[in-house]
Amino acid sequence: PNGASPVVIVAKIITKKTMPISREHGSTIKILSILTATGTTATVALSPSEINPFAFDPSANDRDDDNAALACVRSLLPILLSLSYLHLASHAISETFVDPNQMNDNEEDDNNTSSPGYYFRQSLHYWPTNPAAHSLLANYHRMNNLSTTDDICELYVKASDSANRWRKLALNFLQSSFCEEEVGGIDPKEWVELLVLNGALGVDYIGGDDEDEDEGSGTGEIKQDDEEYSSSEVEATASFMSAFLLSILSKHDDALTHLKKFPLSHRIHPNVWKVGNIIIFISPSLNQITKCNGKSTIDASSQMIFSPRIYRGGNDGLLPTKLYQRLCTLFAPNSSYWKESDYQNRGYYSYFLALKNTSNDSSPSADDRPTNVIEEVIAVHLLPLAEQALRENTKSAPQRIVGAEWWVHTRPLGATLGHQVHFDTDESLLGREKRVTHPIISSVLYLTGAGRDCEDASAGSTIVFDQSPESTDVASQAWVSHSRDNTLMAFPGNLLHGVLPCAGDASKVGDGHRLTFMVGWWTRDVTEGMGERNLYTPCGPLPPPDLEHSWVLQSQRGYCDRQKSKDENVRKAQPFDLLPSVSPAWEEFQSETKSESATSGPALMIPKGLDHRFFVSNAAHCFSASLYEKED
Numbered sequence: 259p260n261g262a263s264p265v266v267i268v269a270k271i272i273t274k275k276t277m278p279i280s281r282e283h284g285s286t287i288k289i290l291s292i293l294t295a296t297g298t299t300a301t302v303a304l305s306p307s308e309i310n311p312f313a314f315d316p317s318a319n320d321r322d323d324d325n326a327a328l329a330c331v332r333s334l335l336p337i338l339l340s341l342s343y344l345h346l347a348s349h350a351i352s353e354t355f356v357d358p359n360q361m362n363d364n365e366e367d368d369n370n371t372s373s374p375g376y377y378f379r380q381s382l383h384y385w386p387t388n389p390a391a392h393s394l395l396a397n398y399h400r401m402n403n404l405s406t407t408d409d410i411c412e413l414y415v416k417a418s419d420s421a422n423r424w425r426k427l428a429l430n431f432l433q434s435s436f437c438e439e440e441v442g443g444i445d446p447k448e449w450v451e452l453l454v455l456n457g458a459l460g461v462d463y464i465g466g467d468d469e470d471e472d473e474g475s476g477t478g479e480i481k482q483d484d485e486e487y488s489s490s491e492v493e494a495t496a497s498f499m500s501a502f503l504l505s506i507l508s509k510h511d512d513a514l515t516h517l518k519k520f521p522l523s524h525r526i527h528p529n530v531w532k533v534g535n536i537i538i539f540i541s542p543s544l545n546q547i548t549k550c551n552g553k554s555t556i557d558a559s560s561q562m563i564f565s566p567r568i569y570r571g572g573n574d575g576l577l578p579t580k581l582y583q584r585l586c587t588l589f590a591p592n593s594s595y596w597k598e599s600d601y602q603n604r605g606y607y608s609y610f611l612a613l614k615n616t617s618n619d620s621s622p623s624a625d626d627r628p629t630n631v632i633e634e635v636i637a638v639h640l641l642p643l644a645e646q647a648l649r650e651n652t653k654s655a656p657q658r659i660v661g662a663e664w665w666v667h668t669r670p671l672g673a674t675l676g677h678q679v680h681f682d683t684d685e686s687l688l689g690r691e692k693r694v695t696h697p698i699i700s701s702v703l704y705l706t707g708a709g710r711d712c713e714d715a716s717a718g719s720t721i722v723f724d725q726s727p728e729s730t731d732v733a734s735q736a737w738v739s740h741s742r743d744n745t746l747m748a749f750p751g752n753l754l755h756g757v758l759p760c761a762g763d764a765s766k767v768g769d770g771h772r773l774t775f776m777v778g779w780w781t782r783d784v785t786e787g788m789g790e791r792n793l794y795t796p797c798g799p800l801p802p803p804d805l806e807h808s809w810v811l812q813s814q815r816g817y818c819d820r821q822k823s824k825d826e827n828v829r830k831a832q833p834f835d836l837l838p839s840v841s842p843a844w845e846e847f848q849s850e851t852k853s854e855s856a857t858s859g860p861a862l863m864i865p866k867g868l869d870h871r872f873f874v875s876n877a878a879h880c881f882s883a884s885l886y887e888k889e890d
Contacts (some may be wrong), residue, residue, distance in 0.1 A: 265457060268342040269349075289455055311804055328431045334449050340385030341457050344394065347377035351398055358428075374398055389424060390458045392417035393496045400499075403670075411503035414496045418516065421459050421493035428454045428461075429487060460491030494520075494862040501873065502675065505531050506759055517873055518850045519862045524732065526721070526876035527845045533838060534719035534758040563698070564647045566722050566737040566749035567834040575638055575744025576703075582744050584631050586705050588813055589666050591771045594685045595809040596668065598801075599794055606685065608665035608778075610785050610797040611636055630813040635703075636662045636777060640746060644699045644779045645750055646831055657698055661785075663778040669718070671760075671770040676718055679756035679871040681727060681885065682778050684795035686788045694727050694885055697751035697778030708741035717741035717772045723754040723843050727882040736843035741772065747837070751778060754881055756870065779793035844877045 327333050370376055378398070381391045396413035399405040405413075428450050455461040465486030497516040504513035510528040517525060527608050569576055577585070589595055596602070603842035611633060648656035667677070684695045707717035719740050725733035733754065739747040749755065781828065784797050791799050801807035803814055849861070864873075876879050 259497050262734065265341045265453075266849075267337065268338060269345045323806050324427050325431050325434050328428070328450050331446050331449070334446065334453060335389075335456070336384040338449075340381045340388045341453060343381035343384065344375045344388065347374045347381060347391075347398075348373040349393065350377055351394075373662050385458075385783055386421045387416075387424070388458055389417045389490075389492045389496070390460075391420035392420060393492050393499075396496070403631065407503055407507060411500060411507060414503065417496035418493055418500055419837060421496060424454060425459055425461055425487075425493070425857075426492050428459075441845050445871075455487065458492065462488045464488050489860040489862050491863075491865075495864060495865050495868065498865055498868050499629040502759060502868070507871070508532060508534060508535070508754050514847060518847065520849065520864055520873070521861050522849055522873050523862075523875045524844045524846050525873045527736075527840065527842050529839045530721060530736045530738065530843060531758065532850045533840050534721060534740075536740075537759070544816055545696075562724070562750045562753070564650050564748075564750065566739070566747070566753075566837045567647075568739055568742075568837060569643055569746040569748070569834045570742070571744065572831075577635065577744055581631065581634065581639070582705075585635055585775065586773065588631060588809060589668070589705070589773060589775070591668050591670075591773070593809065594812070596667075596778050598807055598809055601668075604794055606665075606796060607794040607801055608796050610662050611664065611800075612783065612785075613637060613641065613660055613663045630810070631817070632664065632813055634817075635775070636664060640701065640703065640777055641779075643748065643832055643834075644701065645745060647686065647699060657781040659698065659779045659781060661780045661783055663780060663784065665776050667772075667774050667776070669772045671717060671772055674718055674757075674759060674772060675868065676759035676870050676872070677757035678869075679721075679723075679754060679881065681754055681881065682751055683885065684784050688885065690787070692886065694805065694882075698781050699748055699778070699779040700753075700755070701746055701748040701777045702739070703746050703775040703777070704741045704743055705773040705775055706743055707770060708743055718757045718760045720747060720757050721755060722749045722837070725754045725843075725881070726752040727885065730878065730884075732878040733843040735839050735841045736776060737837040737839045739837050739889040749837075756872070758872070759870070846877075 283562050303739070346395060350372060354374070369461055375435050378391060378395045381388060382395075396410050396417065399413070400410045431450055432447055451463075497519050501513045501516040504510070505525075505528075506517070508528070508531065510531070514525075573578070587593065599607070613636075615692060628637055641662070645656070648659070682697055682700050683692075684693075687693050687695055702720055704717075722737040722739070723733035724735045737749070785791060788797070791797070792797065793801050801810050803810040805811075871881070871884075
């Protein structure tokens with residue numbers, strides 16, 4: 259219809275935001291005239307309570323009954339109401355982002371008629387199998403930890419199944435010659451396409467400009483083929499999220515059913531998920547982790563310069579307690595850093611710290627005296643561990659670390675989908691010269707999210723694969739690092755890695771966040787050749803210490819006249835634990851052929867915003883190829 263969407267108009271009327279209906283609204287006024295039996299062009303008063311729920315079951319096999327139900331304009335009214343309430347639910351959710359206090363929403367309180375929960379219940383009351391409503395409700399509960407992972411997964415599965423059935427049902431109706439009941443000039447097929455295909459499924463017409471006539475029939479009947487319509491965006495999102503959550507829940511056979519709908523060939527092996535999702539309680543009797551007193555050995559045939567490991571430090575962790583607490587405060591989820599850096603709306607950005615006069619046999623010079631808490635953490639406490647790793651398996655002098663690239667991430671516990679599997683690279687050089695280079699070492703300092711008593715999978719486990727951009731075969735081995743506060747995980751900087759998603763637990767999560775501090779250790783100054791360095795870009799400079807960047811001021815307090823302690827000049831070898839490994843790292847599978855496909859149409863497209871590359875096509879080459887892909 260031309261003009262305002264009927265869904266938006268009905269939503270406004272439901273909330274008593276009545277609006278004048280003019281002839282510009284096309285057939286919208288016609289559908290409203292059926293709803294109200296007024297037929298006027300003035301303000302329309304709608305009484306949704308007079309509309310019965312849509313009781314039609316799309317899983318039924320009687321096609322004639324299917325077509326008869328959809329051919330009746332009046333049977334589409336509850337679908338219109340359902341989508342209008344869903345529109346209101348979406349708007350109410352967006353309001354919670356503007357005003358988080360509105361999240362104090364009792365989901366079972368029917369008296370709260372402006373809450374997302376109320377609108378979702380109304381939407382599913384009028385159309386119980388509304389795929390878009392089930393999918394958005396699942397996402398709302400997941401992002402706000404309102405249900406268990408099992409219950410959220412069930413909603414996504416319902417959305418996926420309903421979307422699949424409704425797409426086939428709606429297209430069958432559009433292709434049929436069933437006699438439609440036109441009321442007030444309204445064509446039911448037009449409304450099925452508008453409300454069901456476009457509105458509830460995210461299906462678009464992708465055929466030619468001109469609809470072909472069935473030449474064999476001689477009747478001039480319009481024939482629309484299934485492939486003239488896109489796959490369902492709602493089904494794609496719901497199926498992909500179902501595979502995500504089913505993998506977390508160790509229901510890998512069920513997850514595979516959903517993954518086969520996509521053009522994929524590999525998934526992270528179920529055993530990697532299994533190891534990644536366990537909780538390891540720290541105990542002297544723990545025997546699955548190899549203890550190393552400052553040295554380790556690796557396979558002579560391996561290309562790795564050292565084995566992935568974790569430094570735990572003493573009873574209180576790796577960093578001294580006061581320093582650790584200060585770093586956690588600087589980057590706490592409610593600190594000024596995230597707002598001032600516009601973290602939520604930026605792409606990747608980092609900072610580069612030059613380590614001027616460091617070497618393996620001397621302490622930093624006076625010029626390298628830390629000027630803020632970040633420099634103290636990097637230069638005094640983490641750099642010696644990186645240098646230690648480089649010394650282990652070389653008979654000659656190891657490469658000299660001259661700079662540290664650092665950045666931080668925060669994710670709410672339970673709502674995180676993990677972190678995309680990727681390579682660490684010099685983003686600037688890659689963009690300028692299409693050359694792929696890596697830090698000599700990549701490391702993760704776990705700050706908050708897991709506690710000190712156990713290594714907790716609920717904070718998300720880091721996974722590292724024995725695969726580099728030069729690899730010609732798929733990774734055969736994966737190392738798994740469970741989060742534990744105030745510990746450092748380190749691995750060769752050319753290896754593929756990411757973070758597995760974790761199950762949410764509403765009773766445990768609360769306001770907790772997974773806070774991590776990453777450092778890439780470079781043997782060259784990556785800022786050379788960059789030209790002008792801009793704030794909040796890869797390897798950018800530290801912002802100036804002013805009111806606009808108050809977090810920098812906070813980081814510098816107490817460092818103006820600070821003198822180095824004797825302990826900072828002593829670089830002792832630190833014990834570490836080798837990470838547990840899993841083999842094989844990937845599992846290959848066969849996607850459905852067109853004849854086998856449950857979608858009976860185009861393959862589902864992977865939702866780009868959800869694709870963390872835990873499920874991929876051609877695992878041996880897709881990651882290196884993605885380095886050269888231009889981001890949208």
